[in-house]
Amino acid sequence: MLTPQHIDRVVTLALEEDAPWGDLTSQTLLPAGAIATARLVAREPGVFSGGAVFAAAFRLTDPRIEVTVHTADGEAFGKGDQLASVTGPARGVLQAERIGLNFVQRMSGIASQTARYVAEVAGTKARIVDTRKTTPGLRAFERHAVRSGGGFNHRFSLSDAVMAKDNHLAVLTAGGISVTDALLDVRSRLSHTTHLEVEVDRIDQIEPVLAAGVDTIMLDNFTLDELRAGVDLIAGRAIVEASGNVTLDTVGDIARTGVDVVSSGALTHSVRSLDLGLDVVLEANPDAVPR
Numbered sequence: 668m669l670t671p672q673h674i675d676r677v678v679t680l681a682l683e684e685d686a687p688w689g690d691l692t693s694q695t696l697l698p699a700g701a702i703a704t705a706r707l708v709a710r711e712p713g714v715f716s717g718g719a720v721f722a723a724a725f726r727l728t729d730p731r732i733e734v735t736v737h738t739a740d741g742e743a744f745g746k747g748d749q750l751a752s753v754t755g756p757a758r759g760v761l762q763a764e765r766i767g768l769n770f771v772q773r774m775s776g777i778a779s780q781t782a783r784y785v786a787e788v789a790g791t792k793a794r795i796v797d798t799r800k801t802t803p804g805l806r807a808f809e810r811h812a813v814r815s816g817g818g819f820n821h822r823f824s825l826s827d828a829v830m831a832k833d834n835h836l837a838v839l840t841a842g843g844i845s846v847t848d849a850l851l852d853v854r855s856r857l858s859h860t861t862h863l864e865v866e867v868d869r870i871d872q873i874e875p876v877l878a879a880g881v882d883t884i885m886l887d888n889f890t891l892d893e894l895r896a897g898v899d900l901i902a903g904r905a906i907v908e909a910s911g912n913v914t915l916d917t918v919g920d921i922a923r924t925g926v927d928v929v930s931s932g933a934l935t936h937s938v939r940s941l942d943l944g945l946d947v948v949l950e951a952n953p954d955a956v957p958r
Contacts, residue, residue, distance in 0.1 A: 669811040678723045681766045690762035703757035707750040710942040714782045716740045716815035717774030724767035729759030741815040772940040774812040780938045781816025793922035794819045800932035809935045828862040850879030894924035
């Protein structure tokens with residue numbers, strides 16, 4: 668969940684990285700009393716995300732800067748649309764400009780990409796879901812952007828659920844214990860509120876996993892025919908997640924196999940930032956001089 672406290676913490680770090688001792692250029696060139704008005708304008712169509720993050724970049728730089736966001740997160744926009752407006756001391760506006768843009772461009776890029784995936788699975792029951800393949804330190808931002816695009820979030824962190832993959836199972840069964848017995852032991856030690864998901868990469872692994880009463884089975888890198896067979900075999904006894912080789916070209920066919928969830932790291936790890944621009948107009952104060 669993207670909270671105001673988390674936004675301020677991450678944006679503050681970004682601002683400190685970009686101007687650790689202030690913005691030397693703006694402080695040198697711009698009069699102290701100069702006021703700037705800027706407009707966030709879309710240079711291509713997309714889905715908006717990150718309005719609160721964009722505003723925080725300016726507010727945390729100079730609390731006198733006023734930001735009005737005209738487009739809600741999750742709202743589609745066209746080329747040329749004005750998405751937000753900024754007014755305040757020019758030095759602060761120009762200092763915060765790049766950080767505000769970096770965040771909102773990336774978040775809107777993720778939201779727009781997610782919306783394309785969601786559109787491809789329309790008419791199916793499948794949810795489009797992200798993964799932990801996010802930029803370190805920016806997971807909450809990027810996952811909020813996925814929600815803005817109509818997608819859903821997988822577990823937020825390693826602390827949120829048990830998700831046993833092939834390497835976990837290899838270690839777990841190294842002593843000769845069966846997968847079913849190993850998972851039953853795991854289940855017996857979990858709270859009733861803790862979700863248990865297991866990854867399989869072959870059809871014959873499904874029944875032993877189901878016998879342990881898992882909540883979700885991830886069918887990893889299955890062909891379309893294998894996905895259909897897996898859905899039929901599981902028959903509602905667990906949530907079915909498909910993962911691996913999920914692209915815009917394949918996601919629709921994957922969803923139509925009957926799976927409940929399609930997870931894709933491409934929503935966040937290889938997305939292109941959207942082209943948004945901040946057009947600035949300086950309103951000079953004739954009495955102001957540089958200091």
